[in-house]
Amino acid sequence: MSSRQVFLNDRFVPESEARVSIFDSALMFGDMAFEMTRTFGGEPFCLREHLDRLYASLDLLEIDCGMSPQRMDEVSREALALNAETEAEDVDWQIMHNVSRGPLGVYRSAFAGELQPTITINCWPLITHTGSFAPNYDTGIDVMIPAQQAVPAHLVDPKAKTRSRMHYQMANLQAARGGGGWPVLLDGDGFLCEGTGNNIFLVHGEQLLTPEPRNILLGVSRGVTIELAKKIGLDVRECNLGRYEALQADEIFCTATTYCLVHARSFEGKAFDNAPGPVFQRLLNAWIEHAGVDFVAQARDYHERLPVWEAVNQT
Ligand SMILES: Cc1ncc(COP(=O)(O)O)c(C=O)c1O
Numbered sequence: 028m029s030s031r032q033v034f035l036n037d038r039f040v041p042e043s044e045a046r047v048s049i050f051d052s053a054l055m056f057g058d059m060a061f062e063m064t065r066t067f068g069g070e071p072f073c074l075r076e077h078l079d080r081l082y083a084s085l086d087l088l089e090i091d092c093g094m095s096p097q098r099m100d101e102v103s104r105e106a107l108a109l110n111a112e113t114e115a116e117d118v119d120w121q122i123m124h125n126v127s128r129g130p131l132g133v134y135r136s137a138f139a140g141e142l143q144p145t146i147t148i149n150c151w152p153l154i155t156h157t158g159s160f161a162p163n164y165d166t167g168i169d170v171m172i173p174a175q176q177a178v179p180a181h182l183v184d185p186k187a188k189t190r191s192r193m194h195y196q197m198a199n200l201q202a203a204r205g206g207g208g209w210p211v212l213l214d215g216d217g218f219l220c221e222g223t224g225n226n227i228f229l230v231h232g233e234q235l236l237t238p239e240p241r242n243i244l245l246g247v248s249r250g251v252t253i254e255l256a257k258k259i260g261l262d263v264r265e266c267n268l269g270r271y272e273a274l275q276a277d278e279i280f281c282t283a284t285t286y287c288l289v290h291a292r293s294f295e296g297k298a299f300d301n302a303p304g305p306v307f308q309r310l311l312n313a314w315i316e317h318a319g320v321d322f323v324a325q326a327r328d329y330h331e332r333l334p335v336w337e338a339v340n341q342t
Contacts, residue, residue: 029340032109034102034148039109042149043342050134051145053127057191059145060084062124063284064103065153067320069111071122074100076247081124084187092126092144099124103148110150119153119325121285125190154336156285157322158329167292167302170227170279171208172270173201177220179242185220188244195223209281209291211273214242219268221246222281228252229268230278230306239265248282255313261306270295278304287314287322 033045053059061084064077078096085092094102103122110120127145130138175198178185194212202210211227212220219227220242226249229236235256237249256263273279278299279291288311290303303311315321329336 029342030113031150032106034106034146036143036146039106045147045149047125047127047145047147048130048134048138050130050137051127052129052131053125053145053190055131057189057193058088058090059125059127059190060088060090061126061188061190062122064122064124065284066107066120066122067318067322069107069116069119071103071107072318073247073251074103074122076250077124078103080188080245080247081126084189085126087184087187088128088189090126090128090144092146094146099148106148106150114152114154117325118329119157119320121151121153121156123147123149123151127190152336153285154329154333157326158333158336160286160289161323161326161330163286163289164323164326167290167299168281169206169208169293169296170211170222170273170281170291171202171205171295172213173198173205173210175201175210175212177212177214177242179214185242185244186240192223198223208293211281213270216267217269218242219270219273222283225281225283228280228282229273229276230280230304231272231276233260233262233306235261235263235306236268236272236276237263237265238268246282246284248284248287251314251317252282252288252310255310255317259309259313278302278307280307280310286326287318 029042031042032039033042035045062077062081064071064074125147129142129144178194198210202208211222214220219238226246253263273294279294280288282288290307292302
């Protein structure tokens with residue numbers, strides 16, 4: 028059994044005992060904000076940006092979690108320190124924050140005392156996530172447009188990172204049924220939004236294009252990519268982009284916290300001859316330098332180690 032510890036509301040408990048009530052608003056409504064941060068060399072990467080987004084999501088959901096951002100930062104680092112010793116030193120981590128309103132008032136009698144928001148902070152070794160992802164760095168991914176559309180900001184703003192994600196799951200199911208590509212959702216006007224767990228970028232010559240921040244989550248990795256792209260002299264534009272612009276792109280790639288960035292080898296069945304293209308390569312190098320860890324080499328190494336890790340960690 029794992030010896031990892033999870034912060035649950037006000038204390039650390041063993042991971043196997045960390046449970047959220049069936050009466051929690053998270054279960055009833057998907058009423059929960061969350062964040063996923065990764066470490067590089069054991070240090071949380073962009074934790075402030077992730078916690079800023081967590082508290083912005085909580086503002087939109089009108090949840091007062093009762094914990095200051097500073098305390099959240101401290102407890103996150105405490106969680107990491109507590110769990111780090113359960114893995115080899117070269118294993119990096121995912122830190123996940125989940126915060127809900129807590130149990131619904133109508134079930135008050137099932138709980139002792141006042142109902143409280145639910146806060147969990149857990150750490151998971153990235154060996155499973157990036158280890159199983161590693162082959163994608165070599166092959167690239169196939170991007171496709173699913174029938175499922177994005178939920179537009181005038182209904183529920185996707186800038187808040189919430190557990191209300193059925194539309195993303197529908198898109199995943201459609202993509203799996205359609206051959207296993209990576210879905211990128213369109214909005215109601217036919218503009219590209221984002222993947223079900225990533226942001227998308229198109230390369231047109233020396234221009235880097237990405238959907239404007241209207242109907243998307245403002246990915247932390249998206250922000251890092253934009254900054255790095257400007258530093259290496261690319262002309263970055265956030266604008267309306269459709270299927271047309273994606274079909275005309277020289278390169279396409281996606282960004283997200285755990286794997287940082289991955290190139291597309293095709294879009295809607297149209298293959299890129301030169302993938303990964305030169306702009307992606309420049310950005311990947313800039314990312315690796317910025318992170319201070321060659322996360323591609325690391326993922327390949329985790330990939331090799333994953334079968335043994337799984338055998339040892341099987342409960
Ligand atoms: C819908 C969605 N878009 C984009 C992203 C990428 O965000 P980040 O770079 O902060 O991981 C995520 C990450 O989970 C996501 O869920």
